[in-house]
Amino acid sequence: MDFSGRNIMSIQDFSRDELEHIFKIASDMEKFVKTGSDMLKNKILANLFFEPSTRTRLSFVSAMYRLGGKVLGFDDPKMSSRAKGETLVDTIRVIESYADAIVIRHTIEGSVTLAAEYSNVPIINAGSGTLGHPTQAMLDLFAILREKNTIDGLTVGILGDLKYGRTVKSLAYGLANYDVQLVFVAPEQLRMRRDVLEDLSEEGKSIREVSDLDEVISDLDVLYVTRIQEERFPDPSEYEKVKGYFRINRRTLKSAKDDLIVLHPLPRVGEISTDVDSTKHARYFKQSSYGLLVRMALLSLILS
Ligand code: NCD
Numbered sequence: 116m117d118f119s120g121r122n123i124m125s126i127q128d129f130s131r132d133e134l135e136h137i138f139k140i141a142s143d144m145e146k147f148v149k150t151g152s153d154m155l156k157n158k159i160l161a162n163l164f165f166e167p168s169t170r171t172r173l174s175f176v177s178a179m180y181r182l183g184g185k186v187l188g189f190d191d192p193k194m195s196s197r198a199k200g201e202t203l204v205d206t207i208r209v210i211e212s213y214a215d216a217i218v219i220r221h222t223i224e225g226s227v228t229l230a231a232e233y234s235n236v237p238i239i240n241a242g243s244g245t246l247g248h249p250t251q252a253m254l255d256l257f258a259i260l261r262e263k264n265t266i267d268g269l270t271v272g273i274l275g276d277l278k279y280g281r282t283v284k285s286l287a288y289g290l291a292n293y294d295v296q297l298v299f300v301a302p303e304q305l306r307m308r309r310d311v312l313e314d315l316s317e318e319g320k321s322i323r324e325v326s327d328l329d330e331v332i333s334d335l336d337v338l339y340v341t342r343i344q345e346e347r348f349p350d351p352s353e354y355e356k357v358k359g360y361f362r363i364n365r366r367t368l369k370s371a372k373d374d375l376i377v378l379h380p381l382p383r384v385g386e387i388s389t390d391v392d393s394t395k396h397a398r399y400f401k402q403s404s405y406g407l408l409v410r411m412a413l414l415s416l417i418l419s
Contacts (some may be wrong), residue, residue, distance in 0.1 A: 116214040117417035122231050123239045126249040126285045138257050140412035147181055147411065155184035158418045161214035161330060162188030163206070164241070165197070165221045170403050171241045171251070175218050178410040184418070187213065204233050211236045215418055219243075237417050245279045245347055249286050251380055252285035258402040259337055266293040267290045270334050274300035275341030275361060275386060277307040279348065282380040283341055284311055291318045298323045298331050302360050304371040305343065306354065328361065333370045338363075338396075340387055364388035368396055378402050 129137075129358055145153075160179045162174050168292045172190055179186045189195045196206065203221075207230045210217055212355040216237045219227050224244035231238040242248045259266050271290060277283050277299055287297060287307070299307050306324060315322055325331055332338070340363060348354040363386060368375070379387055391397050 118413075121417055122237050123249050123413065123417070124228060124231060125240070125247050126252040126289045129253075129289075130251075134253065134256060134289070135266065137253060137409065137412050137416065138260060141408040141414060142261075144181075144408045144411040144415070148407065149180055151183065153183035154184040154415055155179065155279065157416055158216075158414075160184060160188075160418075161210045161215045161217045162185045162186055162190070162241075163210065163217060163219045164188070164190040165192045165219070165226075168220055168241070170406055171248075172218075172219065174403075174406045174410050175239075175241070175414075177327055177407055178414050181407075182411055182415060184414070186296070188218075194245065203230060207233050216414070232325060233387050239413070239417075240298065242281055245281050245284075245344070246287045248380075249285050249352055250280045250410060250413060251282045251406075252289040253413070254406040255282070255286050255339065255378060255380065256289050257409050258378060258398065258405045259376075261405060262398050262401070263336060263374075264289070266295060268294060269336040270296040270298065271337040271339065271342075272298040272300055272328070272331060272335040273339045274328060276305045276343045277301045277341075278305045279344035280341045283307070283339070286339060287311060287315060291315055296321060296323075296334075298325065298335065300325055300328050300331065302326050302357050304357055305360075326364070328367060329370075332367065332375075333372065335375055336342065336372065338371075338375060338376060338377045340383070340399075340419040342379075342382065342384050342386060359385065361386045362388060363391060365390050365394060371396065 166390045175188045211234050218239045218241045220241040227240040227243040273283050345354050375396050376398045377396045
């Protein structure tokens with residue numbers, strides 16, 4: 116399987132076989148976390164973050180360092196020529212001669228695709244508006260695989276802001292490669308977009324939509340919780356209506372299966388109480404550590 120020079124734009128561009136190849140390489144990367152490697156010596160990655168990030172940006176940096184490569188870029192577009200009015204296309208035309216691959220996170224849907232049209236080096240989508248976050252979906256799938264030993268046969272609840280969240284859409288499309296039952300848990304105002312539901316049902320996925328977690332908690336093998344995306348609401352008063360809608364705590368998980376795992380792409384802002392952290396269900400910090408392995412795998416595949 117040849118990934119060299121490939122863009123990572125959408126989780127939908129990856130087949131199950133390709134995802135499984137990435138997961139195999141991600142597991143192989145574990146040994147290099149301790150020992151390091153010079154696999155990407157002389158390679159440079161550019162990280163262009165037009166939106167805040169902690170895990171995604173720093174795990175790409177760490178992945179590059181662990182494999183012997185170097186990183187340049189910005190995490191505050193106000194300190195780049197963007198602030199002087201430079202277009203994204205011009206920025207890309209310049210950066211492509213400084214780096215071997217470019218990671219971009221942007222507020223506007225379509226901007227990462229536009230960058231890929233103009234770039235001569237591979238572009239990795241690190242989150243584009245409300246639409247997609249493919250490397251997050253890969254690490255979410257990898258986390259499920261590693262923590263449950265399988266993805267097939269599971270009932271997966273995806274909860275929170277299904278309307279404005281991008282991780283939930285990419286994850287749902289990623290899960291559609293497997294034999295899973297999907298349960299979407301969200302208040303009426305934050306339900307999954309209709310076009311995504313249609314795509315999933317075309318792929319033969321049976322989907323349940325509920326607004327109350329208590330109704331379904333005992334059926335779930337995986338509960339994927341997300342933050343309500345305050346910054347993406349066009350009207351702040353709409354956010355006020357759903358703010359704090361979910362607060363998962365030990366009590367909420369009382370009727371859960373013994374081996375339910377709780378995931379979250381992070382950051383959390385109150386939707387999972389810290390009293391869950393010490394339960395056997397909590398896997399969200401472990402999940403973020405899998406992000407490093409998956410990003411090491413992707414960089415080694417694309418840049419080698
Ligand atoms: C997510 C994102 O940026 O979409 N963060 C991440 O990459 N782990 C989730 C979020 O911001 O809620």
